[in-house]
Amino acid sequence: MAVSDRWHRRDPETGKRVRSDRYGRGKRWEVRWWDERKVQRRRAFDHREDAEAFDARLKMSPTERATVRTVAEQWESWIGARAGLKPSTLHGYRRLWRAELEPRWGGRRMSSLRHGELAEWVGELAARSPATARQAKTVLSGVLRSAVADGALQADPTAGISVRAPRADVRPLTVDQVRRLAEECAPHQLVVWVLACTGMRFGEMAALRVDSLDARRRRLRVARNLTSAGGRLVEAMPKNGRSRDVPVPRWLVEQLVEQSAGRAPGEPLLTTRAGGPWRLSSWKRIWVGEGDRPGARQRAGLPDVRTHDLRHTAASWMIESGANVKAVQTALGHQTATMTMDLYAHLFEDGLDSVGDRIDALTR
Template sequence: MKLPKRKHADRGYLSHAQVAALAGAVDRHPEVVRFLSYTGLRWGEMAALRVQDFDMLRRRVNVSRSVTESGGLVWSTPKTWERRSVPFPASLADELAALMAGNARDALVFTDMRGGVLRNSNYRARVFGPAVKVCQKADDTFPSITPHDLRHTAASLAVSAGANVKAVQRMLGHAKASMTLDVYADFFDDDLDIVADNLDAAIKSAADQLRTGSKR
């Protein structure tokens, strides 16, 4: 029996300007918005990060564990392909370093006001959601998003910066590149135009060489 094609729900993707606007609108932890938007980590992966997981010289963060809310807090180890080293932009380095300053290697980097695990449920309801509404009032193109949608934003911005499907796969911790293409195929449509343009340039170059050669 032939199964119908899987359909994905509409997702909200932020532009660089909208990421900056959202980070400016939240009243706590703007670094969370920027970090998730430019690394693509899941919330639980971000919330579990310790000082020792950051390599500030290489601008890499090592994802090796996760924490989720299920009644209480459940700590786990990601699947093999989800363990990864993810780069972060140099523009985030100073604020990340400030979060870690003076802390022990095993201390959490992103915490709530009491120094505990930063919970998605609290942050989304009290901080993130209200900030999204503020942004939507100022920008009628601003989408309705959740913190998890910042993962999709990261994929979109990475592709727009020239990342290929394998790079996005590694960044997001997908098991296979086919999974990345299945979820984000629309991001790579512009690549087809680039391929066509490059082929056209090659054809014209070859034709020019032939004309030049024939004149000799």
């Protein structure tokens, strides 16, 4: 561990200090060190004093380091070790850090954090948004657990703090309601019908290509997910990390074939007016509206319906048509059948009467 000047070097012949090839570019002072995994790391600074202070902390014992290391410093280490995550996930972590964690905890020394104040903070967030509270607590816990693993903190003060997950609000729609929504979204009604009939996520629909459609088998291949991160579109695997084929009604296959005729296999299957792939922000302008202009859901008389309700609708229709929980899990891309049951158990229960009727007809 040592502080080096990136802008200067020693001439091997004269021993004099001369300008390096990096002179005047980037941060001048650099600290290099070996971490606990025997990997050499480096960090650059604008000012020598900051570099020397950082170097001094690296030379401290774990106990000494814990008394001065801040949450923000540990955050940099934690997020830097997660470069392999999806860009959209990293973007979400950084946005959450800037909005919720950094203003409250960034400048605090980790050794000064107390379980009680952290629990109170999580409770305040939960009162505003349980989802945000759960995500913020997860990220902060990850940062502090990494400090424990590095030997810079004795224990994670967020241990034992939990946020009760809000019960999913499942609101399936009727065929008539979906039809009204699709009509109000014209000329993009196929987006509504694909979401409502297949149950795929919006990003999965946006990533569909012309060659994702197998018209003979009446299947759509869900192999990618398209999201926006930092203003640019990012393509990744579906949420559960696996591709899947989802069934499509015959009439919908026919319309998809018709509207994609003559287009290249790699082009988006469902496009905006400009012919490009969908972004959620673009869809919201149609679905929710913009400014004083009402959106499709208001015009359809369903002002509170979310786009995600079309996914619940697909699950409802699958169950009503007699699909078992494993088939529904596969179609929706859930990680486990338990997840499917947790969300839709009441819909399966609603179908018990029809099951009884079918058995009655079978055994007569």
